[in-house]
Amino acid sequence: MSTSLDHATRAQARVALVSEAGSTPSGARPRVAIVTCAEIPLLEDDDRLVLPALAALGVDAEPVVWDDPDADWSSYDLVVLRSPWDYAQRHDEFLAWAAGVPRLVNPAETVAWNTDKRYLAELAAAGLPVTPTTFLAPGDPWTPPAGDVEYVIKPAVSAGSRDTGRYGPADKVQAVAHVRRLQAAGRITMVQPYLPAVDSYGETALLYFADPATGRLAYSHAIRKGPMLTGPDEGMDTLYKLEEITPRTPTAAERAVGDAVVATLPAGLVYARVDLIPDERGNPLLVELELTEPSVFMLHDAAAPTRLATAITWAL
Incomplete structure (x- = not known):
């Protein structure tokens, strides 16, 4: 995983990356922002593959960090979400940002619906x-399932398997603590059976x-x-x-x-x-x-x- 870069270094690296992808400064080509987060400002190897593919189709694309205060989203013909993977820790802020971005892909209303696993x-x-799922609001009572079963606990707003755990009959105390910790933070909690396949x-x-x-x-x-x-x-x-x-x-x-x-x-x-x-x-x-x-x-x-x-x- 790339480490965060200071703004000047990030800008220089982005210019080099876009140049390598084959973009031109003509201004006649559409401009696309590929949205990422500060921890991976130049995209991961997988997402980077789309840059030369877009260049071959006559589109100039560059990575842009979603919460970069200097980003001018109106200067792009399209803004494509790819790796803003810190959004779950700042969900409300991220949704407000998405709602204010013109020409966002996928659209902001889809993002608002899809980032809550309800x-x-x-x-x-x-x-x-759909995998059977129980949703628990803050304050809802919950008792671990009886019997020799395994289950998964995680927040309804989450990404990257953060705050996610697998529990069995011997883990009831830890499971209850996990649920209570999420509820105390005001988060919706979801419980699903662990699918052994x-x-x-x-x-x-x-x-x-x-x-x-x-x-x-x-x-x-x-x-x-x-x-x-x-x-x-x-x-x-x-x-x-x-x-x-x-x-x-x-x-x-x-x-x-x-x-x-x-x-x-x-x-x-x-x-x-x-x-x-x-x-x-x-x-x-x-x-x-x-x-x-x-x-x-x-x-x-x-x-x-x-x-x-x-x-x-x-x-x-």
Whole structure:
């Protein structure tokens, strides 16, 4: 992970990065801001792949930190969210920022809905196969489930597996403490069963990018994420937990669920990620729908940078 840079150094590095991607100073080409956070001001390797892909399509793009006070968002033809991964710690501030940015992708109203995982209840009510989830408001009583079961506790507004833990029968005291800590901070807490298939099969993430021919999201590629949660939440001092990523061809059932999920979304979105884990019968369950700042894993599909760049260009 890149470290934070001072403003002058960041600006110099950004100029070099954009030049390397193949942009020109003509002013005739559209300008796109690729939004990141201060900890990774020049983007991660994966997101950086979209810069030359956009340049090849006649678009000048550069990384910009979302809370940079010197950023002039009105000077860009489009502002694309990619890695503002510190938003969960500053959720209200981030939503206010998003609402004030012209030409934001995905749109601010989508971001407001999607950054609170209570959207899962809406998708479940619409008949989609969603991991059973209990939401707890501050002050709500909660008792750990009885029996030999494992479960996951995390805040409804979260990113990068921060404040997330896996608990079992021997961890009830720690589980209650986790819930109470989140509630004391005024946060909505969510409790889900731990799906044991993730330990062997893993999690399938399906990526969708806008198809210019239809204006709707179309399947691009998929990856497998290995298991990440090993026990109770112990805190973390990094932006996110590292993931074990490999390419994956989704099953027909996974594609069907992914397609059904994105079919519920409005037209005009540029990207989406659908995360699935099988239940005990092998049926895919939705664990998360990422419409704000998902990793899109372009390093694992050679054509993905061009597909994303094409979707961004369409949104112009």
